[in-house]
Amino acid sequence: MAGLISNSDKMLTWMDLAAAMPNPAIILDPASVILNYNEAALSLFDRLRQGAPLEHVNRDPELIAAVSSAFEKGAKQTARLVPRGGMGQRLIATVTPLGGDKQHQPLAALITIHDESEQHRLLEMRADFIANASHELRTPLASVRGFIETLQGPARNDEAARERFLAIMADQAERMTRLIDDLLLLSRVEEKANLKPTGRVDLNDLIEDVIRSLAPFAEERHISIDVESASGELVAMGDRDELFQVFHNLVENAVKYGRVGGTVKISLKKKSSVRAESVGARAFIAISDDGPGIAPEHLPRLTERFYRVSTEHSRRVGGTGLGLAIVKHVLNRHEGELSVQSVVDKGTTFDVVLPAYK
Numbered sequence: 001m002a003g004l005i006s007n008s009d010k011m012l013t014w015m016d017l018a019a020a021m022p023n024p025a026i027i028l029d030p031a032s033v034i035l036n037y038n039e040a041a042l043s044l045f046d047r048l049r050q051g052a053p054l055e056h057v058n059r060d061p062e063l064i065a066a067v068s069s070a071f072e073k074g075a076k077q078t079a080r081l082v083p084r085g086g087m088g089q090r091l092i093a094t095v096t097p098l099g100g101d102k103q104h105q106p107l108a109a110l111i112t113i114h115d116e117s118e119q120h121r122l123l124e125m126r127a128d129f130i131a132n133a134s135h136e137l138r139t140p141l142a143s144v145r146g147f148i149e150t151l152q153g154p155a156r157n158d159e160a161a162r163e164r165f166l167a168i169m170a171d172q173a174e175r176m177t178r179l180i181d182d183l184l185l186l187s188r189v190e191e192k193a194n195l196k197p198t199g200r201v202d203l204n205d206l207i208e209d210v211i212r213s214l215a216p217f218a219e220e221r222h223i224s225i226d227v228e229s230a231s232g233e234l235v236a237m238g239d240r241d242e243l244f245q246v247f248h249n250l251v252e253n254a255v256k257y258g259r260v261g262g263t264v265k266i267s268l269k270k271k272s273s274v275r276a277e278s279v280g281a282r283a284f285i286a287i288s289d290d291g292p293g294i295a296p297e298h299l300p301r302l303t304e305r306f307y308r309v310s311t312e313h314s315r316r317v318g319g320t321g322l323g324l325a326i327v328k329h330v331l332n333r334h335e336g337e338l339s340v341q342s343v344v345d346k347g348t349t350f351d352v353v354l355p356a357y358k
Contacts, residue, residue, distance in 0.1 A: 140172035258289030283356040303328040
């Protein structure tokens with residue numbers, strides 16, 4: 001039982017087989033005694049020992065039943081494992097009989113374990129995303145349909161009601177357009193998540209363009225935007241259109257949720273590492289408002305899709321709940337960082353850090 005394949009020079013052992021497996025692997029004899037295992041399995045089951053019965057290592061009834069069935073039937077079996085303290089971890093064990101045939105019991109069984117936690121998490125995220133997107137679209141669609149039915153019926157000849165309802169319908173259509181645009185933008189950014197951008201973006205110039213585009217909105221809310229530009233050139237590595245979207249979202253949020261008649265401050269700086277040549281220059285951009293601030297319990301979830309601190313206020317000012325999710329994904333692609341500090345009744349500051357050219 002020690003060797004698997006041999007020639008005049010070398011004999012392959014169960015240890016060789018287990019060590020070659022990329023996933024956690026355990027080899028059992030027909031009595032369910034452990035013949036060998038690899039380091040990945042030991043990191044998963046700290047009680048693993050050669051010569052120990054499987055039941056002393058893991059008592060999961062589904063796994064034990066799968067092992068028994070694999071030896072009895074000579075066929076591959078699977079089992080779901082729930083590790084202790086696994087924090088929702090989902091493991092799938094595959095038990096494969098080794099050797100043997102229809103007349104003879106297998107010589108051993110190989111247990112390989114695959115962690116499906118990430119796939120399950122992504123499936124849950126996708127399901128939540130579809131549900132949230134559907135809900136966000138259903139509400140304005142229901143509103144538009146209701147007004148259409150009213151205009152076709154009771155308000156058919158009511159000119160004042162018609163004008164009022166058409167204005168509301170236009171607002172709802174605009175809301176759906178913004179949501180679809182943000183969904184498409186988020187999808188495009190995610191498609192390019194593993195492609196590092198290589199362009200050069202003048203951040204001083206970019207911020208000026210962002211402010212020009214938001215000037216009418218800021219004037220509506222009587223908010224002034226003060227900019228402290230970087231001294232000298234500040235150039236980041238990146239995609240200009242995507243970075244424009246990042247800072248447009250952040251500055252627009254500062255104007256939307258800041259104090260009416262208040263001030264939004266933007267500062268840009270560059271810092272180079274004096275301790276290590278391998279650490280490149282970094283661009284630091286801070287965007288601050290003097291609005292009501294954000295309670296601490298909301299801060300960790302701000303970049304989640306469709307997460308809103310105040311759903312009613314966000315929809316009233318035209319928010320889709322996707323702006324900060326887009327910011328996070330763009331910055332991840334650019335190897336950038338986003339952080340937020342906020343004090344209730346004092347204001348909020350978003351800090352962005354990006355790789356910069358020296």
